[in-house]
Amino acid sequence: MPTSIPPDSTSAQRTEPKRTAPNSTAPKRTAPRSAEPKCTVRIRIEATALPGRSCAQGPGLPPLEDVHVAVQRRGKPGELLDPVAGDAARAVWTLECTAQGEDLLGPYVQGGPGARFVYLSWLAAGAGGFTMFRRAKLMLDAVPAGTVEAAVRGGLLVARLGLTDARGLPLCAAVRPPLVSWSA
Template identity: 65%
Template sequence: MPSGAQGAMMVGMRIRIDGVDLPGLSCGPAPDGAAYENIHVAVQRRGRPAELLDPQPGDAPSATWTLECSSAGGDVTGPYVQGRPGERFVYLSWGTVDASGAFTMFRRAKLMLGAVPADVLDAAVRTGLLVGRLGLTDARGHPLCARVVPPAIAWSAQGS
């Protein structure tokens, strides 16, 4: 019998990302001197950087996204899950929204699913819901970017 994710049965589950402490609608200057206005944040679809799930304004009191996904053998996959097995992540894309509604990305945060403790992921597979809670403003008051792992994000399993 095959071992690992290849031989494991796929189980449907969801990932909910709860973002708090958003940075506001403007920031700058960035290290490159750029300043940004009408900032929004959204989850980026795998393979389709222009396809964003539910953009939220940077001055919202909080932002929540729920992603349909599957898990097998400790590996999580789905339309909004990026990366190779063992290196999976979810992108939060930060961008500006112009008068026509066009989103132009300028920064991303990479929520590392490989950093979810194994016992939490196992419990989430059983309950059907993995929740990641994080602040979306960095130490300089800008939109959070780069790799995000605990303690910057708290992962928990909850009942769906």
């Protein structure tokens, strides 16, 4: 079937789809190769040294009470996984993910390929619920390649970190080793 050029085009050419004879030596098109198979990997975040239920005033931070920390769902800052009080001895979250090669994906994994991370959101509880006041980004691109490979084979990637920064405030910004240790 002929393909027509729109009337406003300056070209008067008409093109026809290319056809090959049944015995043609033209290369056959093949379906695109499917992506690597996906497998399930859990990311377990084990946090200690939480900063406390009260947060002293810091740079750009007013004093806060009833502080909690939780994992934030991708694209939904108000959807939080298991908020933990800031004075808890430890916090543990387990995230279900899929791995496609060494790329980890899931509802709590943020960012694009090569720049994936998990948000830990710091929250202050109030009459209307939680209000986020800062976040830490656990950078998955900082996980050593051998550790990711072992996690994909074994089904578990573990992050261990303390959640209080050097000033005694809730840890925030991009978190990479040595502030977090990764194992499979």
